Amino acid sequence: xxxxxxxxxxxxxxxxxxxxxxxxxxxxxxxxxxxxxxxxxxxxxxxxxxxxxxxxxxxxxxxxxxxxxxxxxxxxxxxxxxxxxxxxxxxxxxxxxxxxxxxxxxxxxxxxxxxxxxxxxxxxxxxxxxxxxxxxxxxxxxxxxxxxxxxxxxxxxxxxxxxxxxxxxxxxxxxxxxxxxxxxxxxxxxxxxxxxxxxxxxxxxxxxxxxxxxxxxxxxxxxxxxxxxxxxxxxxxxxxxxxxxxxxxxxxxxxxxxxxxxxxxxxxxxxxxxxxxxxxxxxxxxxxxxxxxxxxxxxx
Amino acid sequence: xxxxxxxxxxxxxxxxxxxxxxxxxxxxxxxxxxxxxxxxxxxxxxxxxxxxxxxxxxxxxxxxxxxxxxxxxxxxxxxxxxxxxxxxxxxxxxxxxxxxxxxxxxxxxxxxxxxxxxxxxxxxxxxxxxxxxxxxxxxxxxxxxxxxxxxxxxxxxxxxxxxxxxxxxxxxxxxxxxxxxxxxxxxxxxxxxxxxxxxxxxxxxxxxxxxxxxxxxxxxxxxxxxxxxxxxxxxxxxxxxxxxxxxxxxxxxxxxxxxxxxxxxxxxxxxxxxxxxxxxxxxxxxxxxxxxxxxxxxxxxxxxxxxxxxxxxxxxxxxxxxxxxxxxxxxxxxxxxxxxxxxxxxxxxxxxxxxxxxxxxxxxxxxxxxxxxxxxxxxxxxxxxxxxxxxxxxxxxxxxxxxxxxxxxxxxxxxxxxxxxxxxxxxxxxxxxxxxxxxxxxxxxxxxxxxxxxxxxxxxxxxxxxxxxxxxxxxxxxxxxx
Numbered sequence: 001x002x003x004x005x006x007x008x009x010x011x012x013x014x015x016x017x018x019x020x021x022x023x024x025x026x027x028x029x030x031x032x033x034x035x036x037x038x039x040x041x042x043x044x045x046x047x048x049x050x051x052x053x054x055x056x057x058x059x060x061x062x063x064x065x066x067x068x069x070x071x072x073x074x075x076x077x078x079x080x081x082x083x084x085x086x087x088x089x090x091x092x093x094x095x096x097x098x099x100x101x102x103x104x105x106x107x108x109x110x111x112x113x114x115x116x117x118x119x120x121x122x123x124x125x126x127x128x129x130x131x132x133x134x135x136x137x138x139x140x141x142x143x144x145x146x147x148x149x150x151x152x153x154x155x156x157x158x159x160x161x162x163x164x165x166x167x168x169x170x171x172x173x174x175x176x177x178x179x180x181x182x183x184x185x186x187x188x189x190x191x192x193x194x195x196x197x198x199x200x201x202x203x204x205x206x207x208x209x210x211x212x213x214x215x216x217x218x219x220x221x222x223x224x225x226x227x228x229x230x231x232x233x234x235x236x237x238x239x240x241x242x243x244x245x246x247x248x249x250x251x252x253x254x255x256x257x258x259x260x261x262x263x264x265x266x267x268x269x270x271x272x273x274x275x276x277x278x279x280x281x282x283x284x285x286x287x288x289x290x291x292x293x294x295x296x297x298x299x300x
Numbered sequence: 301x302x303x304x305x306x307x308x309x310x311x312x313x314x315x316x317x318x319x320x321x322x323x324x325x326x327x328x329x330x331x332x333x334x335x336x337x338x339x340x341x342x343x344x345x346x347x348x349x350x351x352x353x354x355x356x357x358x359x360x361x362x363x364x365x366x367x368x369x370x371x372x373x374x375x376x377x378x379x380x381x382x383x384x385x386x387x388x389x390x391x392x393x394x395x396x397x398x399x400x401x402x403x404x405x406x407x408x409x410x411x412x413x414x415x416x417x418x419x420x421x422x423x424x425x426x427x428x429x430x431x432x433x434x435x436x437x438x439x440x441x442x443x444x445x446x447x448x449x450x451x452x453x454x455x456x457x458x459x460x461x462x463x464x465x466x467x468x469x470x471x472x473x474x475x476x477x478x479x480x481x482x483x484x485x486x487x488x489x490x491x492x493x494x495x496x497x498x499x500x501x502x503x504x505x506x507x508x509x510x511x512x513x514x515x516x517x518x519x520x521x522x523x524x525x526x527x528x529x530x531x532x533x534x535x536x537x538x539x540x541x542x543x544x545x546x547x548x549x550x551x552x553x554x555x556x557x558x559x560x561x562x563x564x565x566x567x568x569x570x571x572x573x574x575x576x577x578x579x580x581x582x583x584x585x586x587x588x589x590x591x592x593x594x595x596x597x598x599x600x601x602x603x604x605x606x607x608x609x610x611x612x613x614x615x616x617x618x619x620x621x622x623x624x625x626x627x628x629x630x631x632x633x634x635x636x637x638x639x640x641x642x643x644x645x646x647x648x649x650x651x652x653x654x655x656x657x658x659x660x661x662x663x664x665x666x667x668x669x670x671x672x673x674x675x676x677x678x679x680x681x682x683x684x685x686x687x688x689x690x691x692x693x694x695x696x697x698x699x700x701x702x703x704x705x706x707x708x709x710x711x712x713x714x715x716x717x718x719x720x721x722x723x724x725x726x727x728x729x730x731x732x733x734x735x736x737x738x739x740x741x742x743x744x745x746x747x748x749x750x751x752x753x754x755x756x757x758x759x760x761x762x763x764x765x766x767x768x769x770x771x772x773x774x775x776x777x778x779x780x781x782x
Contacts, residue, residue: 023530032529037487043580043589044487069589084487086524216575216590219485219526220714221495223554223569233556233563238716252563255667259565263591270586 002036002085005058007077010140011133013065014108015074016050022057024049024087030115031093031210031242034061035218037084038072045069046215046237049088050111050141059085062111062140067264068271089218090241093208097124099182102174103149104130104167104196106188110141112210113187118148120185126150128179130170132188136161168195181205186245190254197245207245211236213256228252310382312354322424323352330647334617337499337583340644341405341433346386349434352427353381355419363416364428369764370403370468372396374413374428381431390439393432398471398514399464399763401440401506404433406497406607407760408638440509450477455777458483458542460527460717463491464759465750466548467510468766469773470519476774479518481542483525488579491550493759495579496571496608498615501641504578528716533724533746544745544773547732548766551751552714556707557603561661566593566669570602570612570708577615596620599701601672603627603658604708605635607758610645612706617648624650625700629657629677629690655679655690659697661705671699711756721746731755739769744782747773 006018024034028049037044051060065071076082093116101120105113110131121127129149133139134157146152153170154162163170167188174181184207186196193209200207213236215225220238227236228249234240312320326342327333333340344352356378364374372393380389393400409415409429417425455478459466462484470480488494490507515521525531527549536542554569556562573592576582580590600621602613605628617624626645628635631654635642646652658672676696679688713730725733725742732748734741739749749765751757776782 023525027530041581041588043591084524086485086487086526086530088529089526216572216580217486217495219529219716220553221550222572222575223556224572226556226563228563233558235553238553238714249563252667255565256563258667259593260591263585267586267589267591 001081001083004076004078004080004082007080009074010062010111011138013074014062014138014140015065016060016062016111017073017076018058018060019082019085020057021059021085021087024059024085025052025057026054028052028059028088029092030095030119031112032088032090033112033241034059034085034087035089035215036061036073036082036086038069038076039083042072042083043069044084044216044218046089046212046218048108048112050114059087062108064108068267071268071271086218089237091239093119093185093242095119095123100126100128100180101183101185102128102130102171102181104132104171104184104186104188104192105141105145106132106167106186106192107134107138108140109186109188109192109210110145113185114141114144114148116185116187117145121148121150128174128181129153130155130167132156132167132192133161134158166195167192168199171196171199175199175203175205183208184245185242186210190250190257193245193248194250197248197250201246208242209245209248210241211243211248211253212241213253214259227256308358309379310354310356310358314357317355317357318419318423320351320355322355322427323348323430325427325430327644330644330649333500334648335620337615337618339503340500341430343437344427344430344434346384346434346438349381349386349431350384353378353431355426356382357418359418363418364413364426367412367416368396369412369760370397370767372413372432374426377435378426378428378431381435386435386438387442389435393435396767397432397763398468399510400432401436401510402464402493402502403760403763404429404431404436405502405506406493406638406758408607408758410639411758412760440506450475452479453477453777455479455543456481456541457773457777458536458540458545459548460533460545461485461491461548461550461750461752462489462521463548463550463750463762464493465762465766465769466491466546467514468763469546469548469747469749469770471514471517472767472770473773474514474517474519476770478774478777479520481520481522483527483531484521484523485526485549486579487523489521489523495575496611498574498578498611500614500618501611526716528720533717533721533743537745543777544747546739546766546769546773547717547741547746547748547752548750548762549714549717549752551711551756553712554707555710555712557658557709559658559660561663561669562707564661564663564669565667566702566704567661568704568706570604570608570706571711573612573706574608574615577619583619593704594620595704597622598703599623599625600704600706601625601627601653601700601702602706602708603672604710605630605637606708606710606756607637607641609706609708610637610641610650612708613650614641614645614648616704616706617650621704625653625702626650627653627656627658627672627674627700629655630687631655631679634687653700657690657692658700658705662699669702669705671701672705673697673699711751713752713755717752729755737768738772739765740772740776740782745776
């Protein structure tokens with residue numbers, strides 16, 4: 001069991017948990033992730049590590065509500081326990097002094113990009129960060145990213161905060177302005193990573209993306225997380241999760257991630273139905289309790 | 301090797317024993333079991349066990365024991381069954397084998413003890429596996445536990461992986477008085493016994509009981525630790541103070557065929573398919589959250605001819621597959637699966653497409669598998685493995701319609717421990733180098749055994765390596781000599 005020592009929403013549907021996991025905290029490096037399982041009947045899902053504190057023995061993970069498991073997870077609070085947390089998994093980001101690095105974080109991907117940006121900054125790189133979100137509320141980790149970046153650009157799809165547009169617009173501007181870019185690191189939705197890969201391929205800029213395929217054990221045993229890279233099957237959990245963006249077959253990744261869409265939707269619908277029943281039952285109980293017993297009798 | 305009757309407790313004259321037929325294992329009817337996950341074999345009754353046990357010829361030089369990777373004293377435990385001392389028989393087995401309820405079920409006895417049984421020259425061999433299973437189950441039912449009390453040595457051993465070899469090492473060493481802690485990467489203990497072998501062949505309750513027994517003996521377990529990632533071998537030794545480490549991490553990465561279409565939705569590795577079912581209980585979706593593709597009314601094939609292949613396809617059948625094929629590129633004679641499993645699978649209606657190999661997977665254009673394009677093979681000259689090499693027959697291509705294909709053609713070395721342990725020697729295929737005799741690696745105080753040394757093999761071979769390692773770890777801890 002792994003205890004949650006703090007839990008805060010960073011944005012609607014995006015929650016940061018600080019979890020007691022001393023072994024993981026000691027070993028975690030940028031680019032790595034954990035796999036967790038909430039309860040006995042639960043599935044194993046890979047989750048982003050945003051930071052860790054080896055002295056306190058805690059790991060910060062960031063979770064965005066999507067399916068049943070992430071929705072359930074985001075109902076947990078300080079003092080609750082998570083049944084299993086295993087990691088850190090995957091190969092760490094390759095940190096070196098490349099020169100100028102552009103770090104792109106899209107949506108909740110920013111949480112995965114943040115430790116890599118911080119490490120690249122410490123390694124002496126000039127770090128230009130681009131953070132994108134659908135709207136103002138969903139921009140996460142802005143102060144953290146600002147602290148580790150030489151410059152930070154923010155875009156929102158609807159223009160409700162900072163510049164209206166996509167992260168790719170900012171990257172295109174940098175390229176058009178003649179900014180020398182030695183490496184691009186992009187973490188976010190598959191469409192975003194694919195668009196960035198297309199853009200930098202033409203410019204011959206080395207680009208790394210962090211992939212998040214369906215995964216079970218995270219140790220290479222099951223092969224479920226295989227991705228097509230340079231025409232060959234690679235396992236995201238042991239060979240990745242970071243790969244050369246120009247060699248990744250994003251179409252196969254999208255296709256494989258859709259494998260259980262029906263089951264996922266069914267699971268979520270069932271969960272929401274049960275939650276709705278439970279919460280209306282709770283409300284009813286609450287309402288009844290507020291009414292004096294004598295009155296309740298009269299109502300009947 | 302001549303049979304002797306000296307001081308035997310077996311009342312039956314030698315000549316009579318050979319006339320007693322091998323007692324059949326009671327089993328669930330094929331048509332019934334093809335739709336459930338309950339165990340196929342039901343086990344001997346005490347009467348059946350005793351009727352079978354009297355067949356033992358009690359060879360002076362028992363080849364059964366010589367051919368057992370862990371050296372179970374077959375003749376002695378069988379004699380105890382003859383006289384009705386079933387608990388004594390269980391204790392006798394436990395001297396050499398910490399997992400008798402497991403090996404009694406999954407060991408390929410035809411390749412080891414029973415394959416060398418003297419009876420098999422004339423009639424069917426002694427049902428050693430069935431007898432082993434009987435006494436292990438009997439002991440369990442009686443709830444009587446033999447907990448040895450060894451003097452603590454003060455030495456600590458870390459075992460990496462809770463599969464058959466790791467559990468053997470742990471069981472043997474704790475009996476010598478060493479403190480043992482087993483680290484497991486998954487959330488459940490048992491390794492391949494839990495994620496790989498299905499319920500109908502090895503009920504998980506048996507593993508849980510074996511693990512409880514080991515806890516009683518004093519073995520400690522820690523799940524959710526991926527050694528190499530969560531903690532390294534060097535950290536276990538230098539920072540956590542372990543005196544020796546045993547690496548039994550198993551085979552690792554599933555191999556694919558590298559043929560077109562292997563990434564289509566519907567193509568699984570056997571490990572993933574079996575893990576979803578056995579470990580994650582995906583077949584109980586949505587009670588359990590992990591999903592899997594619905595196999596009801598679908599056509600499913602496994603590619604491969606080993607135990608894993610049969611476990612996968614027989615699971616698919618039980619989950620409602622309409623057609624369930626085994627596609628194997630060689631012939632019956634070369635199939636590595638246990639004879640009993642092949643027999644059971646045929647009874648259940650599995651369609652064996654022998655001398656056949658897929659060359660490509662086909663899809664509906666949206667990424668979902670629709671068929672395997674296959675070729676028929678014929679056997680040519682022997683290859684490096686000594687088996688006749690399959691050669692494609694010209695013009696034999698055909699398409700087999702499929703919704704799900706499961707690839708069970710073996711595994712390659714998992715690199716996590718090797719790549720994070722400086723100085724740990726590996727062979728050219730990436731497996732850990734270890735002495736065949738002592739299981740010592742190129743790193744002092746570090747031992748390894750099982751599939752991570754040999755590549756994919758069997759539960760009993762992994763346990764054999766565990767036994768040798770335990771002996772050699774004990775020697776090292778006692779003498780300090782490397």
